[in-house]
Amino acid sequence: MTIKTQGKIGNINLKNRMIMAPVKTAFGNIGGTITDKQIRFYDQVSSGGISMVILEPIAVQKNGREHPKQMCLDNECIDGITRVIDVIHKNGSLVCAHFNHAGRAANPKLTPNIVSSSESICPSTGAKSNSLNKSEIDDIIKSFGEKVKIASGVGFDAVEIQFGHGYLVSQFISERINKRTDDYGGSPENRMRFGLRIAEVVLENKGKMSVIARISGSEFVDGGLNPDNQFEFLNKLIDMGIDAIHVGWGNACDNPAWYYNHMSLPQDIQFDLLKKVRQNIKTPLIVVGRMSQIENVNRIFNENLADFVSMGRQMVIDPEYPNKIMNDRIEDIKFCGACLQGCLVNVKNGTGIGCVVNPFVAEPPIEKAEISKKAIVIGGGPAGLISSIVLRKRGHNVKLYEKEKTLGGQFYLASIPNPKKMMLKPLLGLIREAEISGVDINTGINVLKEKLKEENPDIVVVATGAMPNFIKFKGIENQWHISGNEALIRNDIKDKRVLVVGGGMIGLEVAEKLCEDDNDVTLVEILPELASDMEPITKKLILKHLEKMKFNYMVKTAIQEFREDGVIVKANNDKIKNLGRYDVVVFAVGTHPENELYEEIKNDFKEVVLVGDASRPSNAYTVTKMAYEMTKKL
Ligand SMILES: Cc1cc2nc3c(=O)[nH]c(=O)nc-3n(C[C@H](O)[C@H](O)[C@H](O)COP(=O)(O)O)c2cc1C
Ligand code: SF4
Incomplete structure (x- = not known):
């Protein structure tokens, strides 16, 4: 059998x-x-x-x-x-x-x-x-x-x-x-x-x-x-x-x-x-x-x-x-990552079941465009990949450019912590789907305005993602500090005292990765609750995992300044506290759209569309759904 x-x-x-x-x-x-x-x-x-x-x-x-x-x-x-x-x-x-x-x-x-x-x-x-x-x-x-x-x-x-x-x-x-x-x-x-x-x-x-x-x-x-x-x-x-x-x-x-x-x-x-x-x-x-x-x-x-x-x-x-x-087409399967972010979340909020990498769930088939056009998609994260697939379904010729060597953007980074490794599978499946559908994928190429002009496409989809935010605290210039994304990629932060600034989903994921790498991690969040918008099961499991490691956190706590003798914070009760010195500070305080290229080229081609985090930073489900909605009529 x-x-x-x-x-x-x-x-x-x-x-x-x-x-x-x-x-x-x-x-x-x-x-x-x-x-x-x-x-x-x-x-x-x-x-x-x-x-x-x-x-x-x-x-x-x-x-x-x-x-x-x-x-x-x-x-x-x-x-x-x-x-x-x-x-x-x-x-x-x-x-x-x-x-x-x-x-x-x-x-x-x-x-x-x-x-x-x-x-x-x-x-x-x-x-x-x-x-x-x-x-x-x-x-x-x-x-x-x-x-x-x-x-x-x-x-x-x-x-x-x-x-x-x-x-x-x-x-x-x-x-x-x-x-x-x-x-x-x-x-x-x-x-x-x-x-x-x-x-x-x-x-x-x-x-x-x-x-x-x-x-x-x-x-x-x-x-x-x-x-x-x-x-x-x-x-x-x-x-x-x-x-x-x-x-x-x-x-x-x-x-x-x-x-x-x-x-x-x-x-x-x-x-x-x-x-x-x-x-x-x-x-x-x-x-x-x-x-x-x-x-x-x-x-x-x-x-x-x-x-x-x-x-x-x-x-x-x-x-x-x-x-x-x-x-026997195993390599073509988009395997589920068991993340619950697109399915359970949308059942619970009543929107209807979906998936982070499948915005086509329960949608009508994409209609072919009357004329096949030349399309360029800039950015190979989930929004760029989905846009490319949709444009291929419309019958256009699609070239995708990604400036990094790897596709996946933030989604790839998020699958780095050990408990989230399974999330690499849906991403690989999505990349394969783009390949099968005939998207011409080019990585390691930073597309500038001149290159676009040379290629002269009818449609340009800009999916350049988002950049991490930093906060200019007093004294931060004397403290080694990096973004959450960088912390996820680096493997050389070990046995250190680390301060994570920001307790949203990325903050928790970064803390988990750093704790797994044997660091002693403190997380500071200004709001009363950690990751209030995170899928609740995932949040509970991540907090349970963190409990077993060298991790502590403070909510309702604001950083005041970075001094020679330590980081000064103000807690909810107005108490000022010196947390001591940290080897590294990691910022997980949200992102802002990276849309410079869009602003530069938006009037230069017939149809220019901004999608995904480059338009409005959000979670994977929201950005892929947005990419689908914005490209299905192009
Ligand atoms: C959004 C969602 C809703 C579900 N609702 C039910 C349900 O009403 N009754 C049930 O027996 N199982 C329900 N399940 C559980 C599934 O039947 C299944 O056991 C679970 O998803 C694990 O299997 P899978 O890894 O193949 O998804 C639900 C699962 C999900 C993700
Ligand atoms: S990959 Fe899609 S279907 Fe699987 S758990 Fe995540 S959102 Fe749900």
Whole structure:
């Protein structure tokens, strides 16, 4: 068996071993009816050869929703759902509905009555849940049965039930959460009762659909669910007739980092646990969690650890992944960096799922321009690369110039700290995409006005990025100081006392790199909070990592001056303090657009466009989306 082999889950035949995992998209309307954008999303993800798409979660009851735009299966949603099913079938893939009740992980803004097995507080949302009474329990079980029946009627091929990840069913199974004393609490048998009753009604109503149970292989929480304390439940599900087990990781309330499988988490532990599950479970296994990385695919199939790999974010960054695998085009795959910056962030803020290096998610195809023009893109960071790809899609001849020897700009620098190494993969994928699309890439060339005049292009896209800011503190001229970017590249700062000025995302990343290089790092931030605009899971993990190293920080603290005897700061309470001398000071206080060339040439060519950080410094998702928007009509 390889990833390319056909497979079977219950009644259904899958054309290969790749399945799309459920991910909330936030593309629906408020209330959950389907939008055209959502249809485009499912069209895209099913057109690249995936064998089956598991749709985003459908809540069986309104108080079990996590997101205001969560897909629904009420009467008003059926037409839209049918369109989703049709588009996926038209593309030759199967489609699976995913049903859930979030229980205590539900969104408190959507329901005044958060419910669970017992009263408790979900650490992620801070919401307090009420204990379900028996008639409410019966009602939820009934809802699972009703929804599954509807799913069978509208043409789904399979149905997946959420039994894990800290959602309602697992809140019953978990001894840590379930404090009931009735026949739904106490003994393992009682704690399993709710889940088994759901399985019963699902199997009664499934029609011809296959049934998959989604679980968390390990919540990675003290006293939480792990393979050992779930085998009995899983084997009962299998005896009842469940067709496959889908193993993910983490827990939405207590351990979202593992649930969303962040890049900085270790991988080997997933394989050790998976081996254990494989040995004890005799039914087809699907596994998810960075499993689309090629080294993981090889390991799974070489060691026979699972029957199918499922992938969430990989289908967002590169929906063509399955076809590329099937055609041995591994070098052309844009691998996911597991950063969560374009996907999870935009689901949470309601904009809709995206990706830092794929601004085409759920967008209509780019139309060819009427006339093919000569275009020059200056700058090979993400904004320049995306602009080049878009212009090629428009049918123009595109030359890209980058003054450095390496492409990637700030994105490349950000992937230097060890825990962020995985981010190099999406960047390399983006560069490859530009190459494949026919962009003429030239590095190590600083393009000046004269050169542009010589080449005489119709379109010039300026994506020259941003320059780091410095602050002219009194006495700074006598102190060795560098930018955050320089600190990321240099490997000669070791065993030093370092002061990082600025506690935004770059400040934290720089501090992490310097701490890893055995420096003693102090960070000073004038605002009350560090990196307030950073993706929260990444921020939490980076701070946890920093805690273990020689790192300390001060917020609400302003630098006054650099003196011979040390750095003078003023804390929030107006206390003046001398922090002592530092070997090096690193500035991470933002950037300013590098747009000199643009100002020089903006009136010299027919179409001149400024994109990315050179226009307005921002994060990778924002600059690539901006580059796409500004070039798609050129
Ligand atoms: C934005 C986002 C939303 C997700 N929503 C859900 C969900 O509602 N239910 C679920 O079971 N898993 C959800 N997941 C988890 C994925 O199914 C998958 O386990 C996770 O992304 C790790 O797999 P990957 O590395 O292939 O992306 C979500 C993941 C992401 C990134
Ligand atoms: S934003 Fe990051 S995690 Fe999300 S799909 Fe893109 S590369 Fe993967």
